Amino acid sequence: MIEIDGITKIYDGKSVVDDVTLTIEPHTVAVIVGTSGSGKTTLLRMVNRLVEPDAGMIRLDGEDNRTIPGYELRRRIGYAIQGHGLFPHRTVAENIATVPRLIGWDKEKTAAKVRELLTLFQLDADLFGPRYPHELSGGEQQRVGVARALAAEPNVLLMDEPFGALDPIIRAKAQDDLLAIQKHFGTTIILVTHDMNEAFHLADKIAVMDAGRLLQFGPPDELVRQPATGFVEAMVGASERPFRLLSMRRVSDLAEPGSADGSPIAATVTQQDALAELMWTGRSAAPVVSSDGEARGRVTLEALLQRARGPK
Numbered sequence: 001m002i003e004i005d006g007i008t009k010i011y012d013g014k015s016v017v018d019d020v021t022l023t024i025e026p027h028t029v030a031v032i033v034g035t036s037g038s039g040k041t042t043l044l045r046m047v048n049r050l051v052e053p054d055a056g057m058i059r060l061d062g063e064d065n066r067t068i069p070g071y072e073l074r075r076r077i078g079y080a081i082q083g084h085g086l087f088p089h090r091t092v093a094e095n096i097a098t099v100p101r102l103i104g105w106d107k108e109k110t111a112a113k114v115r116e117l118l119t120l121f122q123l124d125a126d127l128f129g130p131r132y133p134h135e136l137s138g139g140e141q142q143r144v145g146v147a148r149a150l151a152a153e154p155n156v157l158l159m160d161e162p163f164g165a166l167d168p169i170i171r172a173k174a175q176d177d178l179l180a181i182q183k184h185f186g187t188t189i190i191l192v193t194h195d196m197n198e199a200f201h202l203a204d205k206i207a208v209m210d211a212g213r214l215l216q217f218g219p220p221d222e223l224v225r226q227p228a229t230g231f232v233e234a235m236v237g238a239s240e241r242p243f244r245l246l247s248m249r250r251v252s253d254l255a256e257p258g259s260a261d262g263s264p265i266a267a268t269v270t271q272q273d274a275l276a277e278l279m280w281t282g283r284s285a286a287p288v289v290s291s292d293g294e295a296r297g298r299v300t301l302e303a304l305l306q307r308a309r310g311p312k
């Protein structure tokens with residue numbers, strides 16, 4: 001069990017993670033979603049202490065993670081990131097063996113683990129073990145990245161946009177493989193993604209973050225049926241009705257007098273694209289311009305969310 005208890009991280013006087021509390025049950029998958037810059041990666045990296053919190057505590061099976069030595073944290077917690085982060089001058093087998101070697105496993109045990117993982121990830125151990133990362137496809141590199149994170153048999157796996165670089169078909173396969181492997185090892189997973197479909201596919205529970213705060217943490221169906229805020233409602237409904245409503249209308253219909261910072265949005269783009277742009281850039285409003293560049297006021301996140309909620 002992972003207990004995140006009142007955790008806060010401050011950068012430059014600003015709480016980028018703001019008093020977040022949530023408990024992740026053993027052998028489950030928790031997915032963190034939210035706007036760009038909402039603190040997802042920072043929250044994840046406080047679990048394995050790549051980032052130290054300014055307040056609060058994280059307990060792993062009841063133990064304060066600050067009392068666990070570094071090598072023990074690396075053994076217990078695997079970490080996989082977008083673009084896999086493989087060492088280019090080490091073979092696939094050496095990459096996977098990184099943490100087992102660090103924590104002193106002998107050669108035989110390490111070699112057996114490398115073989116087991118490659119086989120589990122459907123990579124022929126004799127063929128792929130001696131290869132270098134650049135001799136693998138993107139999907140194969142990604143699988144090796146996850147295999148490496150699992151090498152020391154961690155109870156917990158942290159994943160930061162692990163499939164972000166993969167095309168949609170390979171991505172779906174990678175997600176299915178991950179779920180099969182999670183069941184096989186019983187690993188507890190915390191995964192950060194921008195992709196709501198991925199979140200719904202993988203999650204036992206989804207955490208929605210905005211501006212450092214946790215807005216809601218619950219099973220996917222709870223987020224759809226009882227969204228805590230309009231933001232959560234719009235976020236989880238990405239493939240559902242709210243976005244269909246927005247995709248049918250243009251920004252020009254919602255433009256209002258006023259100004260906003262940042263790059264402008266064309267009045268002719270759909271409201272769905274405008275919402276995606278605001279969420280992506282973490283803004284609450286954007287200037288609107290006509291096709292000939294003339295200022296047409298602004299569009300706000302609030303107005304888009306209201307429209308996404310549908311007619312009253």
Ligand SMILES: Nc1ncnc2c1ncn2[C@@H]1O[C@H](COP(=O)(O)OP(=O)(O)OP(=O)(O)O)[C@@H](O)[C@H]1O
Nearest residue numbers: 011012016034035036037038039040041042043194
């Ligand atoms: N080392 C740092 N020093 C100063 N500010 C930081 C540092 N790391 C992150 N931040 C800031 O903290 C905020 C949260 O960053 P974080 O990477 O956690 O967001 P995120 O939700 O993972 O974003 P994205 O989805 O874009 O990856 C951002 O505003 C970021 O600029």
